[in-house]
Amino acid sequence: MFPASFGYVAARSVDEALELLAKHGEDGKILAGGHSLIPAMKLRLSSPRTLIDLGTVPGLQGVKIDGGNLVIGALTVHADIASSDLVRKHVPGLADAASVIGDMQVRNRGTIGGSVAHADPGADFPVILTALNASCVVQSAAGNRTIAVDDFFTDFFSTAMNPNEILTEIRLPLPAPSTGTAYAKFPHPASGYVVVSAGALIVRQASGSCATARIAMGGLGSTPIRATGTEQELQGKALTSQNIAAAAAKAAEGTDPVEDSYAGAEYKQHVATVYARKAIEAAVQRAATN
């Protein structure tokens, strides 16, 4: 299979990529690692006339600490996030997610920025980044703006980014002490995409009760969905198995999952309660030793 013919330009800077994007308008498409875009182009689901390659722009890769944030360059590949000492120390839930995307070869090429900008409802990063309260930094000719993750994903394959903007980095507030993060995924056995997944961030009080919970669910709608019923149920409660199970039972409340040939809506909602519990249990364990 071959993509439809297109022109190719290797950008040397984000500014140059923005100029090219302005010049080509709707015919131009940004290429990062290409592991969502190239398959879509081979299937002719997408036929941009010009690809603007960000892979040739220096400085968009890597994980660093900047003030109170962990900052991940948009072109950082999944494998480097999964193995990053900074990620594993501060937000191991993000490493959980990065290490179960696709397969080893895909993790060696696919980028976090590409995955987030593509906004596939079966992707892993949008879910865990929602639990981690991430921000997405996007650049345009007018400068940078930061979009909170809760506002970023708007629908299937749709984001709050404008067509003249490029995602350049993901920022995560460094968790306070006694915080645990985790990600649990029920993958489709053939495709590896999310059937249902759960991301959890738990801040534990010295007493052993829950100070804060952010729980995000994947596979239950067109975007990641915050399990607000679960979060409220955990708030202030002792983090016992019983309380966690009771809270996780509310993980799919108010959702309307899309049925497919593999899983019906009711089944997905049930699996969601199981994976919410797994993610919360793992986050609580990490919070206890952090």
Added chain:
Amino acid sequence: MAAEAEYPAVPVKVTVNGVKHDARVEPRTLLVYFLREHLNLTGTHVGCDTSQCGACTVHMNGRAVKSCTILAVQANGADVTTIEGLAKDGTLHPVQEGFHEMHGLQCGYCTPGMIMTGVHLLETNPNPNDDEIKHALEGNLCRCTGYVNIIESIKWAAAKMKREG
């Protein structure tokens, strides 16, 4: 064709198995077809052509990647190793030898990709357990149902590389 003239060929400088190539390719050329049809390195296979099966796995800048899902232009400036580049001076790489010793193949179609993935695994984790090998091989499909011996082949190679340093 007029439609194609609209999109000019672009230069690609790439080192494959230690040999420098200076080529011009149509932008939509996938790396696997560049290797097979421009450089005649047909050891890298096209299986599913949808980034599932891993038959097209090569190393790009030291990492196992699926060459059916990379444009040749994205390999500009890169160092690529294919199955043809693994043996040195007529001596098989230990992973190649392991597949031979442990009967790690039946039809052989998936084998180049399996071996390239196995080599990358052992470069990053020289002593993997069965679960780590299975996790690393998730992106390589064998339709002869030969996974048991593939895992044994990689373990054989790991033991040999450890023995011989």
